[in-house]
Amino acid sequence: MTVGRPREFDINQALEAAMRLFWSQGYEATSLQNLLKAMGISKSSFYEAFGSKHQLFEQCLTLYANTLIASFREDLQKAKSGLIFIEKVMKSLVEEASSKGEKCGCLMVNTTNELAQRDKIIAKLVANGTKSLQGVF
Numbered sequence: 001m002t003v004g005r006p007r008e009f010d011i012n013q014a015l016e017a018a019m020r021l022f023w024s025q026g027y028e029a030t031s032l033q034n035l036l037k038a039m040g041i042s043k044s045s046f047y048e049a050f051g052s053k054h055q056l057f058e059q060c061l062t063l064y065a066n067t068l069i070a071s072f073r074e075d076l077q078k079a080k081s082g083l084i085f086i087e088k089v090m091k092s093l094v095e096e097a098s099s100k101g102e103k104c105g106c107l108m109v110n111t112t113n114e115l116a117q118r119d120k121i122i123a124k125l126v127a128n129g130t131k132s133l134q135g136v137f
Contacts, residue, residue, distance in 0.1 A: 011049055014039040019060035023107045026114050027057055058125060064107045065129030072136045086137075108133075 021038045050056040079085035108126050116123040
């Protein structure tokens, strides 16, 4: 284990900020400079904590899938029936699609369209996330 200066940023907050940026802009359109600004960290902190843009994106995609799945599982447990749960999910999707705010869609679907055909690591992460999501339903 190497001993160095302690991190001067919250890694979870930085990861969340990066995920939101990738989600709204896509992987290719998100530059390192965009990431550094959104995450509020230096280039050296970025490389020390995340390794590369691709490695960061892998973590962001995993965070997105885990957060989405946890939210659905919680909603399912609270619902009085499976039908009520499905109705709530559908209503939520319609509300999101018809809202006036920023429409980012689903990060896993967006990633499939942008990267999965040419990036086996990302394709596997999307497949694993999709399989886990199917387990909820």
